Amino acid sequence: MLVVGATSGIGEAVARILAGRGWLLVVTGRDSGRLAQVAEGLRAHGASRVVSLPLDATEFGDAFEIVTKAAASAGGPLDGVIVCHGWSPPEKDRLLSAEETRGVIDANFTSAAIILSAAAAHLEQRSGGFLCAISSVAGDRGRPGNFTYGSAKAGLTAYCSGLRARLHRKGVAVLTVKPGYVDTPMLRALGVGRSWLVADADRVALDIVRAIDRRRDVLYTPWFWRWILLVVRLLPEAIFKRLRT
Numbered sequence: 001m002l003v004v005g006a007t008s009g010i011g012e013a014v015a016r017i018l019a020g021r022g023w024l025l026v027v028t029g030r031d032s033g034r035l036a037q038v039a040e041g042l043r044a045h046g047a048s049r050v051v052s053l054p055l056d057a058t059e060f061g062d063a064f065e066i067v068t069k070a071a072a073s074a075g076g077p078l079d080g081v082i083v084c085h086g087w088s089p090p091e092k093d094r095l096l097s098a099e100e101t102r103g104v105i106d107a108n109f110t111s112a113a114i115i116l117s118a119a120a121a122h123l124e125q126r127s128g129g130f131l132c133a134i135s136s137v138a139g140d141r142g143r144p145g146n147f148t149y150g151s152a153k154a155g156l157t158a159y160c161s162g163l164r165a166r167l168h169r170k171g172v173a174v175l176t177v178k179p180g181y182v183d184t185p186m187l188r189a190l191g192v193g194r195s196w197l198v199a200d201a202d203r204v205a206l207d208i209v210r211a212i213d214r215r216r217d218v219l220y221t222p223w224f225w226r227w228i229l230l231v232v233r234l235l236p237e238a239i240f241k242r243l244r245t
């Protein structure tokens with residue numbers, strides 16, 4: 001199993017659950033030192049083997065090759081690819097610069113689509129397995145506080161929807177994960193404090209692994225975000241544009 005962005009937050013928590021099940025894991029992150037620490041932890045949790053491959057997913061050539069590299073390091077075809085990496089800069093009350101705008105779209109959409117495309121080709125050949133991508137509830141409707149990030153996630157959600165329909169006939173499941181607020185370094189960097197709306201990464205990771213097991217299509221996690229987003233999506237634009245969210 002390949003986990004992209006396993007050095008922190010949700011990705012690390014998902015990898016830990018899979019390690020506990022004895023999987024052979026290939027994990028990636030940008031920081032080699034942190035990657036080595038995480039790999040050590042996953043071995044201690046029971047992974048049958050852990051291969052760590054440094055990757056900056058916004059180096060698109062490297063991103064495209066990561067699936068082939070992971071399979072070569074694992075010594076055989078992959079059963080699944082979980083794309084967890086992502087980045088959200090503070091966007092509230094300011095417009096992002098050109099460089100930041102491109103950075104957000106590259107980190108959350110372009111790089112993820114490139115990896116998923118390579119992974120789809122890999123799994124199509126073996127007619128089985130699964131893909132999982134961490135999108136966000138932010139992709140369901142653009143809000144003033146994070147619409148660049150949200151639009152990149154909206155692109156990822158649409159990409160996964162099309163890929164799911166393409167791969168369905170080939171026996172490959174595609175899961176889109178839409179978390180709400182999750183207590184991770186990314187959320188803390190945005191200055192979001194703890195509240196009942198903020199879930200633990202371990203709880204969200206458990207939901208994700210269960211949804212993979214059940215070959216589900218779309219997961220809102222925790223569950224109540226499905227209903228919050230239903231209301232948010234139904235609000236008329238004339239009202240929505242007046243909200244300070």
Ligand SMILES: NC(=O)c1ccc[n+]([C@@H]2O[C@H](COP(=O)([O-])OP(=O)(O)OC[C@H]3O[C@@H](n4cnc5c(N)ncnc54)[C@H](OP(=O)(O)O)[C@@H]3O)[C@@H](O)[C@H]2O)c1
Nearest residue numbers: 005007008009010029030056057085086136181182184186
């Ligand atoms: N936390 C939330 O409230 C929340 C809500 C909805 C969706 N999400 C999504 O959930 C996913 C995981 O986020 P998190 O909250 O767990 O954040 P996190 O703790 O900051 O972890 C982000 C992970 O992405 C990796 N990463 C970031 N940019 C990368 C790049 N250019 N190339 C390769 N790896 C990169 C990081 O690796 P290094 O920094 O070590 O390289 C790290 O492993 C993201 O897609 C995020 O958008 C989070």
